[in-house]
Amino acid sequence: MKRLAVLLSGRGSNFKAIYKAIQDGNITNAEIAIVISNKADAKGLLFARDVGLDARFIDPASFSSREDFDKHVVNILNSKQIDLVCLAGFMRLITSYFINAYKDKIINxxxxxxxxxxxxxxxxxxxxxxxxxxxxxxxxxxxxxxxxxxxxxxxxxxxxxxxxxxxxxxxxxxxxxxxxxxxxxxxxxxxxxxxxxxxxxxx
Structure with missing residues (x-):
């Protein structure tokens, strides 16, 4: 079973489509292991919590640089043993550090x-x-x-x-x-x- 991470910043309509496809059996061999947002009030994050997923807000203001933020995210993804990262309206440019950590395992x-x-x-x-x-x-x-x-x-x-x-x-x-x-x-x-x-x- 492959483990997915979904990163979002807003309403999360593509995240919801992914979630529904898994529920309906149109995506096989996968589960959503974590949902991460850089916006505390993102509707997609609220939906993730409502359906019982591990849903986390990570505040970019808590980090001194974009790379420090990405290092924190990568550490979380590693801890969750993520196989594929799905960007779904994630309104941040991700750094080379993140891309290299999950080379050919990030899609948008x-x-x-x-x-x-x-x-x-x-x-x-x-x-x-x-x-x-x-x-x-x-x-x-x-x-x-x-x-x-x-x-x-x-x-x-x-x-x-x-x-x-x-x-x-x-x-x-x-x-x-x-x-x-x-x-x-x-x-x-x-x-x-x-x-x-x-x-x-x-x-």
Whole structure:
């Protein structure tokens, strides 16, 4: 049984999708061992507590540097014997220390078809650029923002009457599908990283 850590900062809708997928059997061979937030009032953290998970607020203000914060998080993850770290709206850039401690074991979801529109406000970027198709991407995390090897992507059309809210809502529905799907592949040893390519094994 693979042990997951979920890091979040807000409402935790992708975390809830992961939790539900485990409950429904759509993610097999995995359990959520801990949920961590850098925001004490994050709704995702409250949900985690409500369903009986180990849910912890870690205050960034208690640490003198970003790396000290990450070292504390890594120590907790090591103590929980974590196999895969899932970033689910975690609004902090993680340091090289964290990335190296869990190399190829940290994944993230981003609301665009990377490498297009990395960083903040991806949906707004897509609308302003005038693309006809955008979407979402699950990728491994490396030291550059929204840059690591791509695991899964899902396309979402952009309509003429879209605004940021309507486009974000449609993208989010697809995020809730492909993030659990990607996790299920990883925890069942179905993916292999070759350079920048992630190969999904057929058997």
């Amino acid at each position: 979801i981003h609301p665009s078809l990377l490498p297009s529109f990395p960083g903040l406000n991806a949906q707004k970027q897509a609308l302003e650029y005038g693309v006809k198709i955008t979407g979402c991407t699950v990728h491994f995390v490396d030291e550059k923002v929204d840059h690591g090897p791509i695991i899964l992507q899902r396309a979402v059309p952009v309509f003429d009457d879209d605004d940021v809210e309507s486009l974000s809502e449609r993208i989010l529905k697809e995020e809730h599908k492909i993030y659990p799907e990607a996790i299920n592949l990883i925890v069942n040893d179905k993916v292999e990283i070759k350079g920048r390519r992630v190969i999904v094994k057929k058997s």
